[in-house]
Amino acid sequence: MRVVNFAHGEFLMLGMYAAFWAFTLLHADPYLTLLVALPLFFAVGWGSYALIMRPIVHTSHNVQVFTTVGLSIVLQNLALVLWSGEARFVRTSYYASVVNIGGAVLNLAQAVAFVLAALATIALFAFMRWSYAGKLMRATAQDRAAAALMGINTDRIYALTWAVGIVCVGAAGVLLAPIYPVYPTVGLQFVLIAYIAVVLGGLGNMVGALIAALIVAAVEVIGSYTIGTGWKEVLYLLLFIAILVVRPAGLFGERGAEALGM
Amino acid sequence: MKKLIAAGAGLALAFTVALAQAQQLKGEYKLGVLEPLTGNLAVQGKLHLEGYEIMRDLINTRFGGVMGRKLVLVIGDAPDPTAAASEATRLATREGVKIITGTFSSILCGAASEAAARQNVIYWETSCVDPRFTRRGLKNVFRTEIDGIGFGWYNIEFIAKYLAPRLGKKPSELRIAYIAEDSSYGQGVTEAARERAKKEFGMQEVALEYYTYTTNDLTPVILKLKNAQPDVLHHIARDQDAILFWRQAREQNLEVKAVVHAGATGYGNPGFGKALGDESNGPFALSEPGVGFLIDKLRPDGQKIEHAFREALKTKTGSDVPAGGHQLAAGGLWLLKVVLDAAKTDELEKFRAAVMKMDVPTGSLMNGWGVKFDETGQNSNERVQHYMLQWQNGQLVTIWPEEFTKNRAKWVPLGPWNQRK
Numbered sequence: 001m002r003v004v005n006f007a008h009g010e011f012l013m014l015g016m017y018a019a020f021w022a023f024t025l026l027h028a029d030p031y032l033t034l035l036v037a038l039p040l041f042f043a044v045g046w047g048s049y050a051l052i053m054r055p056i057v058h059t060s061h062n063v064q065v066f067t068t069v070g071l072s073i074v075l076q077n078l079a080l081v082l083w084s085g086e087a088r089f090v091r092t093s094y095y096a097s098v099v100n101i102g103g104a105v106l107n108l109a110q111a112v113a114f115v116l117a118a119l120a121t122i123a124l125f126a127f128m129r130w131s132y133a134g135k136l137m138r139a140t141a142q143d144r145a146a147a148a149l150m151g152i153n154t155d156r157i158y159a160l161t162w163a164v165g166i167v168c169v170g171a172a173g174v175l176l177a178p179i180y181p182v183y184p185t186v187g188l189q190f191v192l193i194a195y196i197a198v199v200l201g202g203l204g205n206m207v208g209a210l211i212a213a214l215i216v217a218a219v220e221v222i223g224s225y226t227i228g229t230g231w232k233e234v235l236y237l238l239l240f241i242a243i244l245v246v247r248p249a250g251l252f253g254e255r256g257a258e259a260l261g262m
Numbered sequence: 263m264k265k266l267i268a269a270g271a272g273l274a275l276a277f278t279v280a281l282a283q284a285q286q287l288k289g290e291y292k293l294g295v296l297e298p299l300t301g302n303l304a305v306q307g308k309l310h311l312e313g314y315e316i317m318r319d320l321i322n323t324r325f326g327g328v329m330g331r332k333l334v335l336v337i338g339d340a341p342d343p344t345a346a347a348s349e350a351t352r353l354a355t356r357e358g359v360k361i362i363t364g365t366f367s368s369i370l371c372g373a374a375s376e377a378a379a380r381q382n383v384i385y386w387e388t389s390c391v392d393p394r395f396t397r398r399g400l401k402n403v404f405r406t407e408i409d410g411i412g413f414g415w416y417n418i419e420f421i422a423k424y425l426a427p428r429l430g431k432k433p434s435e436l437r438i439a440y441i442a443e444d445s446s447y448g449q450g451v452t453e454a455a456r457e458r459a460k461k462e463f464g465m466q467e468v469a470l471e472y473y474t475y476t477t478n479d480l481t482p483v484i485l486k487l488k489n490a491q492p493d494v495l496h497h498i499a500r501d502q503d504a505i506l507f508w509r510q511a512r513e514q515n516l517e518v519k520a521v522v523h524a525g526a527t528g529y530g531n532p533g534f535g536k537a538l539g540d541e542s543n544g545p546f547a548l549s550e551p552g553v554g555f556l557i558d559k560l561r562p563d564g565q566k567i568e569h570a571f572r573e574a575l576k577t578k579t580g581s582d583v584p585a586g587g588h589q590l591a592a593g594g595l596w597l598l599k600v601v602l603d604a605a606k607t608d609e610l611e612k613f614r615a616a617v618m619k620m621d622v623p624t625g626s627l628m629n630g631w632g633v634k635f636d637e638t639g640q641n642s643n644e645r646v647q648h649y650m651l652q653w654q655n656g657q658l659v660t661i662w663p664e665e666f667t668k669n670r671a672k673w674v675p676l677g678p679w680n681q682r683k
Binding site for chain 2: 076077080084085086087088089091096098105106107180181183184185186188189190220221224225228229230232233
C-alpha cells in the first residue's frame with residue numbers, strides 16, 4: 001500500500017483497552033480475549049479503511065501522513081474522553097508470575113507475548129508467501145496496474161492488507177495489556193521503536209524487521225545496563241543512523257524494495 | 263510575631279467579611295487557567311482543573327468571590343510547552359486576563375510563564391517544582407508550592423530523622439540509591455536530595471540513574487540496584503514509570519528497606535494504588551495531606567478552609583479525600599484569592615507588593631500552608647508544610663510529621679514482597 005500508518009500505536013492502544021474491558025467487565029482472560037480480538041480488529045481495520053483510507057490511498061504521501069496523524073490524535077482523545085487518562089491495569093491471577101531462563105527472570109506474560117508474537121510472525125509470513133490472498137497482496141504491491149489488468153480487485157486487496165495490519169497490532173495490544181499500564185497515549189511508547197525496527201530491517205522485509213527488532217532490543221537493554229539508562233535511546237538511534245548511512249535500504253532491504261513490496 | 267498575629271487577624275476578618283458578602287458579588291473577575299487536559303499529562307491536568315473548579319465555586323458561594331467579584335475561570339489546554347506558550351498568549355491577548363494560573367508540570371510552567379511575561383501578565387504557579395522557574399529574574403512570576411529543592415530537603419529530613427532510627431542505623435550508615443525520571447522535576451529533586459544527604463548526613467550514595475519517564479522497560483535499572491544493595495531507594499517518578507518500576511521490581515525480587523518519592527505524580531498519584539491494589543503497599547510519597555490527616559491540628563483559619571474544601575469535594579466527587587492535584591490547585595487558588603483581596607488590584611506592582619507583604623504562619627491556609635514569599639516569587643519551603651504519605655492497602659495514608667496524624671508507618675523495613683499485607 002506504501003502508506004505509513006502513524007495511528008498504528010493508537011490501534012495498539014485500542015487492543016490494550018479491549019483486553020482491559022473484557023477482563024474488568026467479563027472477567028475474560030486476555031488470552032481468551034485474543035480469540036475475539038482477531039475478528040474484531042479485522043472488522044475495525046476493514047471499517048477504518050473504508051471510511052478513512054480508501055479516499056486517500058492514492059493521494060500524495062503528505063495527505064496520507066496528515067490523515068493518519070489526525071486519526072492518531074482523534075483516537076487518543078476519544079479514548080481520553082471515553083475512559084479518562086487514568087492508567088488501568090489488567091491484573092490477572094498470574095500477573096506477577098515469572099519464568100527463570102538461565103538466570104534471566106522474565107514476566108510470564110512477557111514470555112507468552114514473545115512466543116505468540118513469534119508464532120504470529122511466522123503465520124503472517126506463511127500467509128503472505130503461500131496463501132492465494134497473500135500472493136494477490138504481493139502482486140498488487142508490486143504493480144497495482146498490472147494486478148488490476150489481471151482481474152485482481154486491488155481495492156479489496158488494499159482493504160485486506162490494511163485490515164491484516166490492524167489485526168496484528170490489535171493482537172499485540174491484547175498481548176501487551178497484562179504487562180503494561182493501559183492509558184490513551186500508551187501507543188506512543190511503542191510506535192517510534194517499532195518504526196525504527198521496520199526501517200532498520202528494510203521496509204517491506206518481514207524477516208528483516210524481526211531481526212532488527214531483536215537487535216534494537218539488545219542494544220537498548222545492554223546499553224542501559226552497561227552505560228546508563230539515559231543513553232539507551234541515543235544508542236539505538238546512533239546504530240540506526242550508522243546502518244542507514246552504510247545501507248540506506250536497511251539491513252536486509254534492497255533499494256526500492258519498499259516500493260515493490262518485496 | 264506582631265506581623266504574624268496581624269496576618270492571622272486579617273485572614274479571620276477575610277473569612278467573616280467574605281461570608282457576609284457571599285451573596286453580593288458585583289461583576290466578574292476572569293482568571294486564566296492553563297493545564298494539560300489532553301496528551302500524556304492529562305490525568306494530573308484534569309485533577310488540577312477539578313481542584314480549581316471546586317475552589318472557584320467555594321470562593322463564589324461562601325467566601326465573597328475575588329475582590330468582591332464573581333470568579334470566572336477561562337481555561338486553556340497546554341499539553342506541551344509550545345501549546346502552553348500559545349495558550350498563555352491567547353488568554354492574555356484574546357481573553358484579556360491579567361493573571362494566569364496553572365500548569366502542573368515542570369516541562370510546561372517555564373514556557374507558559376515566559377509567554378505571560380511578554381504580555382505583562384501575572385503568572386501564578388501552583389504545582390510545578392522546577393527550581394529554575396523562579397530564578398529567571400521575572401517579576402511577574404510567583405509559585406505557591408515548594409520547589410524541587412524543598413522536596414529534596416523534606417525527603418532527606420524524613421529519611422535521616424524518621425527512617426534511619428527505625429532501620430537501626432545512623433544516617434551516615436545508610437546506603438542510599440537515587441533513580442529519577444530525567445526532566446527538570448526528577449533531576450531537580452534528586453540533586454537537592456543528594457547534596458543534603460551527603461553534606462549534612464554523610465549518607466553513602468551507592469547508585470544514581472536517570473531515565474526517560476516514557477520508557478517501557480526499567481529492568482536494567484533494577485538489575486543495577488540489585489547489585490548496589492541500597493537500604494533506601496530515593497525514586498522520583500513522573501507517572502506510569504512508578505507502576506512499571508514497582509511491578510518489575512517485584513518480578514526481579516528487588517528488596518530494599520524503603521522507597522521514598524516526592525510529589526503528586528508517580529507514587530503520589532492515586533492511579534498507582536488503583537493499578538496495583540494491595541501490591542502497592544509500602545512506598546512513601548511526600549505530598550499534601552492524605553488519609554488520616556488531623557485537620558484540627560491546623561490553625562482555625564486553616565481548619566475552616568480545609569473542612570469547606572473537603573465538604574465541597576465530597577459533594578462533587580463522592581470522596582472527601584483529595585488527590586494531590588486537587589490540593590495543589592485549590593490551595594494555590596485560595597492563596598491567590600487572599601492576595602487579591604488584600605491587594606484589591608491585579609496591577610502587577612501593587613499585586614507584587616501585596617504578595618511580598620504577606621506573612622502568614624504555617625497552618626493558616628489549605629493543606630496547612632503558610633505564606634512568606636521571597637524576592638524571586640517563591641513561597642518559602644518552611645511555610646509550605648508537606649507531609650509524608652505511605653501506600654497502605656490501597657490508600658495514601660499520612661504518617662509524618664507525627665503531630666498531624668495518628669497513623670504510623672508500616673513495613674519498615676519493607677521485607678519480602680509477599681509479606682507486605
